[in-house]
Amino acid sequence: MIDRLLPIVASRWTRLVLVGLVVLGLQTTLFTDVRPFGVVAQLMLLLAVAAGVTYGFEVGAIAGLTLGFMYDCVLNTPLGLCSLVFGGAAAAAGALQFFIREPSWWLKIAAIVGTTFVAELVFPFALTMVGIGGWVRPRMIFVALGVTTINAIASPLALIVSRWTLKVSLGN
Amino acid sequence: MSAQRRRAIALLALTSIILVTLDLQQSGSTSLVRSIFSTVFRPVEGVARIVTRPVGNVWNGITNYNEVVDENDLLREKIAQQEGAAVAAAASVRLAQELLALNGLPTLAGINSVSAQVIGDAPSNYSQTVEINQGSESGIKVGMPVLNAAGLVGKVTKVFANRAVVMLVTDPEYALSVKVVNTPEALGPTAVNDPDAASVSSSSTTTTTTTTIAPSANIPGFTPGSNVTPSSSPGVSVSISVPSLTIPASSALGVRETGILEGRGPSRVPIVRFIDPEQRFGTVLAGTPIVTAGGSLSLAPPDIVVGKVSRVISRLGTAGPVLEIELVADLSNLSFVRILLYQPITESTTP
Incomplete structure (x- = not known):
């Protein structure tokens, strides 16, 4: 029984959920008070996109869907909406590896910046699509720029965290 | 392995779509999922709050110091001005409540309330909510109105055992029936x-x-x-x-007309629509008070102060004017709130 449980507990996905909980804790406490440029930093989105950039399309999509679902659970918006947006963003970021086999660090950061910006713009449209209107306004461009700037600054750390979190085996 | 992952992606995406659909139908299963996650996440959040509080305080100290000093000076001046007026106002309120009670009319004083501390803001750029440290254990239910010392703040939208989420009046999803208390011109x-x-x-x-x-x-x-x-x-x-x-x-006498108050997101003032443009009501001027309308279906009792008209946008035809509202409650700086344990008659009589 323990032999079966151990691989699950030690798996990268369990680690992702645990790290996700810690990051979500920071998101709902520190980053609701600390609002650089007047916007809320999107750490869960950053972690998801960083996972995509580091490990590719498939791992990124699963990480994005998982982290997005966790974020959905603390938000007032429909459950599953962030999951879809984050999953899509992380998968898009992971598509970088289709074009460049071993992207340099600045290309990874550029991919994070680009996908973050698009995801932040897509989210209000997704809200409108499910009937929650009122968010598609010029302000969303300012929000997207703010979040993108924060994510660009924090992306080197996010890449390190995502690399460690989703490593196949911690011993490697 | 790749096929397995693709199946996982498809499964997760499909689950998300189903969850969105279920949540929009206000299914109980999504509330259960949130409740379970909240139970797991709460200890982590509690630790994170304790650990990060000093960092947050340092940030606020650096970025808001001058504003806090200016605000302090302004508040001292306001307190001095209002201390005298408050005594007279309290006496008037008491008198009004006694008169209402004598006539068997409902008053806010007759509704039990729970005080709560605001423990967190919305962790998203696309919702206008705050979290409070009281929940179903204190008798709080979804829909109950939330006030602060100044006036209406919002309504409870999610309730957990000992915390709840309050949707602010400025959220685009917020809507409430209100009264515009207009004074005739002549x-x-x-x-x-x-x-x-x-x-x-x-x-x-x-x-x-x-x-x-x-x-x-x-x-x-x-x-x-x-x-x-x-x-x-x-x-x-x-x-x-x-x-x-x-x-x-x-x-x-002051003429009252009802309309619907709607939030419009941060940095935009709420509006009141569907005001009857009939002649009897007269022209609405800036400064006209707005209070909750109450009624058997309304989630808030009557006569909670919401704000005052800051701008009137006239419209042609029978559409009636749109009123921009300056809220009396400062939603950007909420510390303590009061939740009225009020349920409309239609809901409280339901077994």
Whole structure:
């Protein structure tokens, strides 16, 4: 029984959920008070996109869907909406590896910046699509720029965290 | 391995779509999922809050120091101004509540409430909510109105055992029936406190005595009236100098009209729509007070102060004007709130 449980507990996905909980804790406490440029930093989105950039399309999509679902659970918006947006963003970021086999660090950061910006713009449209209107306004461009700037600054750390979190085996 | 991952992606994406659909249908299963996650996440959040509080305080100290000092000075001045007025206002409120209670009308004083501390803001750029540290264990239910010392703040949208999420009035999803208490433009010439009117006039030709009393102060909307009382002995003139009640002229009373208050997101003031443009209501001016309308279906009891009209946007035809509202509650700086344990009659009678 323990032999079966151990691989699950030690798996990268369990680690992702645990790290996700810690990051979500920071998101709902520190980053609701600390609002650089007047916007809320999107750490869960950053972690998801960083996972995509580091490990590719498939791992990124699963990480994005998982982290997005966790974020959905603390938000007032429909459950599953962030999951879809984050999953899509992380998968898009992971598509970088289709074009460049071993992207340099600045290309990874550029991919994070680009996908973050698009995801932040897509989210209000997704809200409108499910009937929650009122968010598609010029302000969303300012929000997207703010979040993108924060994510660009924090992306080197996010890449390190995502690399460690989703490593196949911690011993490697 | 790749096929397995693709199946996982498809499964997760499909689950997300199903969850979105279920949540939009307000299914109980999504509430259960949130509740379970909240139970798991709460200890992590608690630790994160304790650990990160000093960092947050340092950030606020650096970025908001000058604003806090200026605000402090301004607040000291305001407190000095309002201390005197508050005593008189409290007496008036008490009197009004007693009068309402005497007449069997509902008052806010008769509704139990729970005080709560605001423990967190919305962790997203696309929702206007705050989290409070009281929940279902204190009797809080979804939909209950939330106020602070100034006025209406929002309504409870999610309840957990010992915390709840409050949707602010500025959220685009927020809507509430409100009353616009308009004062007629023309009050009539008798509204002026004329010293001559203070004199007592009597007539002795009829079987009744008429006494005219002047008001002690100018009260907009209230005019000196006449009390006609039957005389005890016919033909005898009686002069009364004791002030008595005056009856306001009906045309001079504040006219109330209902509309729907709607939030419009951060940095945009809420609006009131669906105001009847009929002539009787008159022209709405900036500064007109807005209070909750109440009613058997409304989630809030009547007469909670919401704000005042800051701008009137006129529209052609029968659409009626749109009113921009300046809220009395400062939603950017909430510390403590009061949740009224109020349920509309239609819900409280349901078993």
